[in-house]
Amino acid sequence: MRECWAAGEAALGGWLGIPSAYSAEIVARCDLDYVCVDIQHGILDYSDAWKMLQAINLGSGTPLVRVPWNEPGIIGKSLDAGARGIIIPMVDTRAEAEAAVRACRYAPDGSRSYAGTRVVRQEGSDYFANANTDVAVVPMVETAEAVENLDGILSVPGVDAIYVGPSDLSVSLGLHPGNNDGEPAFDEAVARILESCARHGVIAGCHTVSELCRRRIEQGFRMITITSDTVALTRALDDELRRARGEEPVVRSSSMY
Numbered sequence: 001m002r003e004c005w006a007a008g009e010a011a012l013g014g015w016l017g018i019p020s021a022y023s024a025e026i027v028a029r030c031d032l033d034y035v036c037v038d039i040q041h042g043i044l045d046y047s048d049a050w051k052m053l054q055a056i057n058l059g060s061g062t063p064l065v066r067v068p069w070n071e072p073g074i075i076g077k078s079l080d081a082g083a084r085g086i087i088i089p090m091v092d093t094r095a096e097a098e099a100a101v102r103a104c105r106y107a108p109d110g111s112r113s114y115a116g117t118r119v120v121r122q123e124g125s126d127y128f129a130n131a132n133t134d135v136a137v138v139p140m141v142e143t144a145e146a147v148e149n150l151d152g153i154l155s156v157p158g159v160d161a162i163y164v165g166p167s168d169l170s171v172s173l174g175l176h177p178g179n180n181d182g183e184p185a186f187d188e189a190v191a192r193i194l195e196s197c198a199r200h201g202v203i204a205g206c207h208t209v210s211e212l213c214r215r216r217i218e219q220g221f222r223m224i225t226i227t228s229d230t231v232a233l234t235r236a237l238d239d240e241l242r243r244a245r246g247e248e249p250v251v252r253s254s255s256m257y
Contacts, residue, residue, distance in 0.1 A: 013224065035063060040089055
């Protein structure tokens with residue numbers, strides 16, 4: 001993921017909500033740049049996530065975790081289990097972004113607790129030496145309040161990227177949840193986010209689907225989730241059933257669900 005960013009390219013990722021190390025390994029063995037375990041809205045918790053992170057490490061993509069909330073305990077445990085980046089939901093202010101960075105960084109840059117956990121033993125002494133620059137801190141910008149406070153959030157040292165949650169952003173703007181391209185309020189918020197990220201030198205990320213991926217790259221996003229395990233499975237099964245019935249697969253919309 002960081003290699004893509006350094007090259008100015010978009011990192012394309014997958015999203016996991018099914019509590020299965022087996023399906024996590026299948027997704028991770030695809031040529032994705034990152035794979036994110038979703039503890040917030042996925043049907044899983046930490047006891048599932050650490051095993052899924054092990055499976056993701058069998059692939060080449062960077063393992064990420066979206067934590068349930070901006071809380072240092074689960075952030076630290078997810079990092080100890082092998083996550084190389086944390087996506088933190090509902091970060092609306094500079095103070096909340098600062099708290100997210102502190103939870104992801106060892107002293108003197110933060111307050112993450114050190115222990116001889118699996119990731120430290122696996123990676124050896126280099127892990128501690130590089131963790132504060134290697135671990136990606138990715139607050140989510142998904143409310144009108146966060147958009148208003150962009151300069152404060154993006155100017156926090158240690159914020160590597162932000163991640164737009166289009167559904168919550170849309171709801172906050174008074175729109176139906178999902179992608180709302182063409183709606184002036186949504187388009188204006190996205191444009192403001194991209195302009196602010198470019199000005200502060202922060203990677204702009206977003207949750208989307210493959211049909212919108214090229215548009216998001218052209219807009220300037222460099223961290224793009226193109227599908228989830230549940231969406232990919234649902235689509236594949238629907239297509240297979242249609243073919244079995246002698247029907248053509250449907251032309252997909254930009255729905256993420």
